[in-house]
Amino acid sequence: MKVVFVEHPCPVLLLGNEPWSPVRTNTWPQSQMTLAAAIANEHDVSILDLRSLESPADWRRQIGPEYLEPIRYSESILLTRHLIGDCKRISDHPADAFVFTANFTSEANAVVEAIRTAKLSWPEALILVGGSDASPEERHAFYFNAGADYIGVGDGDTALPVFLDQIKKGHRPNERIIRGGSAGVNLLNSNFSLVQKARYVESGGGPIHPGIFRNGGFAVYTEISRGCSRECWFCSARMTDLWSPPIDEVLKHLDHIIDSGCRLLMFSDDNLLLARKTEELVTIFRHIRERRIAWEFPNGLEVGLLIDSKRGGFSKELFETLFWNSESLSFFGAHRLLVPIEDALLHRSALRKLKNVQVQIRGLLERLLDTGIPFLNLAIMIGGVQESRDDRERLEDSLELINRWTHSSKTRVNFSIFCTSPLPGTGLGRAALKSKKRLSHNIEEAPELWTVFASILNGDNFTAEQTTQYRRKLLRRFHMSQDEGKVRS
Ligand code: SF4
Incomplete structure (x- = not known):
């Protein structure tokens, strides 16, 4: 199978012309490299990094137009939502399966944007999503609604090889949650030729x-x-x-x-x-x-x-x-x-x-x-x-x-x-979700605010x-x- 691991674009919140929190574009795609290493012997793997820039110092010029409605954080603070990185590049990368990593709630909409583009460009391809934000049950609907076919819960490097093996044999599981555990995890050697390593x-x-x-x-x-x-x-x-x-x-x-x-x-x-x-x-x-x-x-x-x-x-x-x-x-x-x-x-x-x-x-x-x-x-x-x-x-x-x-x-x-930050899946996150008055915003409407900076x-x-x-x-x-x-x- 041809499997493409996607590093989604970098979300940026602007207050006027200024970023509201630090912007990191050229950080190591750890999840993608780890998962690719876990299945490289059985599948044709590649990494599509939509986030890193050839020249990180150039980041301001790379900020795209608003891609979603602005967030009214408070009476005096209106935040506009942008991306650094172009999802359209996915249309040049045919695959049997695209794998997305949603580790941060604050980046959820950037992941969704990439999923939607993959779905439109390659409607036959499987869309798999994992990561700390996608794993908790209360977040599954968000990613399924965005177009995920399956959601990985737990350690993906144990779950993904087993799951893809079934798909390769022509069996498409009805259960849409793929579960992994730490048993059987090995430290595998990453293939550094999958990325432009000097960027990181x-x-x-x-x-x-x-x-x-x-x-x-x-x-x-x-x-x-x-x-x-x-x-x-x-x-x-x-x-x-x-x-x-x-x-x-x-x-x-x-x-x-x-x-x-x-x-x-x-x-x-x-x-x-x-x-x-x-x-x-x-x-x-x-x-x-x-x-x-x-x-x-x-x-x-x-x-x-x-x-x-x-x-x-x-x-x-x-x-x-x-x-x-x-x-x-x-x-x-x-x-x-x-x-x-x-x-x-x-x-x-x-x-x-x-x-x-x-x-x-x-x-x-x-x-x-x-x-x-x-x-x-x-x-x-x-x-x-x-x-x-x-x-x-x-x-x-x-x-x-x-x-x-x-x-x-x-x-x-x-x-x-x-x-x-009341992260989904944590005790604090679940308690805050139950008591609506605790949250100033709705997680579906403004996941960007689930960050330590606000x-x-x-x-x-x-x-x-x-x-x-x-x-x-x-x-x-x-x-x-x-x-x-x-x-x-
Ligand atoms: S010590 Fe607490 S904050 Fe640190 S990893 Fe463990 S549970 Fe998390």
């Missing part, structure tokens, strides 16, 4: 140290574990099965990526420190250090697990291995870490835990700054439904303190202030709009506004 020079976490791509190369999202047994009710990875492939498989997988010219590995594991043992992590990160490559943890680490439970204090060997870095002619080693500072354990979003910020965070930040890591993103979720004025005062006091501790460091410390949750004390404005005010106060669309190095 962006990180979702922010700017990239100029030394990394001094001699070319590209940035790859990868994972060496999956799953998390924690119960954070806002997170779609909560209570998922832990999977961690054997070390020799991991090392071969990472070597394959590095041998292909990658210079920055971005680990997208759900909860790496929970899923892998300390000695395994030490082996893995020593190995990639020897390969003189840079790495980062854009999804964050559960930093509480850096503490040696027997001796107390940070586990020296693990800490020094994970965050080692060196700036020579080029840069290699630990490049960026996202630290969930709110409670330093990622267990739950509750701003009141910030009262412990001094004891919990100061030691960690001092140790991290000592390593010379170029970028630290400190993640703070705001806009929970019970958030109070006292919570916000405490938050501001804590941010002032952290700013004082860190501002003279050569590490660029950034406050990643996230609005709590709030759609009306809390007990603050409206969604007030939370969004508050986030912007905080970022301005600490000179961390991201109004430029693309981040600069």
Whole structure:
């Protein structure tokens, strides 16, 4: 079968002429590469990337016209909806099946636009959709209405080969949900000739140290574990099965990526420190250090697990291995870490835990700054439904303190202030959907607002709009506004 994996266009919300949130076009198509590797032995696979640009700096000129009605976010904020990337290119790519990945609710309409174009261009082709936004039951109707024939739930790299095998044999299942599980997942070598790899020079976490791509190369999202047994009710990875492939498989997988010219590995594991043992992590990160490559943890680490439970204090060997870095002619080693500072354990979003910020965070930040890591993103979720004025005062006091501790460091410390987003499939998302007054907008009409850059949750004390404005005010106060669309190095 001829199977085309589509990376949908990049959605852009504009307020007047300015982007309302960061614009990322040239990020690694991780899902497409992983799924293509899972079926490459049996099928003719290709990747159609509608999103990445030949020249990322050119992004403003590539913004297309409005493709949907504007969103009235508030009385003073009218957002227009645009795409970077042309869906019509799908009509040049015949296929027996198109596979779409809908991981982010905020990008759902861009996926739908691509699905509709595929359906119109190739009416006989199967349309398959997977990803975190398509998986929850409450989102199935949205994607079926858009034209999906089947929706994948769970790990696609186990489900897709079995499903396509049935189709190849002429059996088209009546059940329109394809289920996958972590059992049987292998780390498979991606075929880098499926993409124009030199295009992928962006990180979702922010700017990239100029030394990394001094001699070319590209940035790859990868994972060496999956799953998390924690119960954070806002997170779609909560209570998922832990999977961690054997070390020799991991090392071969990472070597394959590095041998292909990658210079920055971005680990997208759900909860790496929970899923892998300390000695395994030490082996893995020593190995990639020897390969003189840079790495980062854009999804964050559960930093509480850096503490040696027997001796107390940070586990020296693990800490020094994970965050080692060196700036020579080029840069290699630990490049960026996202630290969930709110409670330093990622267990739950509750701003009141910030009262412990001094004891919990100061030691960690001092140790991290000592390593010379170029970028630290400190993640703070705001806009929970019970958030109070006292919570916000405490938050501001804590941010002032952290700013004082860190501002003279050569590490660029950034406050990643996230609005709590009621993602479909999470406990928070389901609770918010039930109580209509909690949501400022309808998910079907404005999925673009299901992002950390804007709030759609009306809390007990603050409206969604007030939370969004508050986030912007905080970022301005600490000179961390991201109004430029693309981040600069
Ligand atoms: S937020 Fe982190 S710790 Fe919590 S469930 Fe999700 S992956 Fe696990």
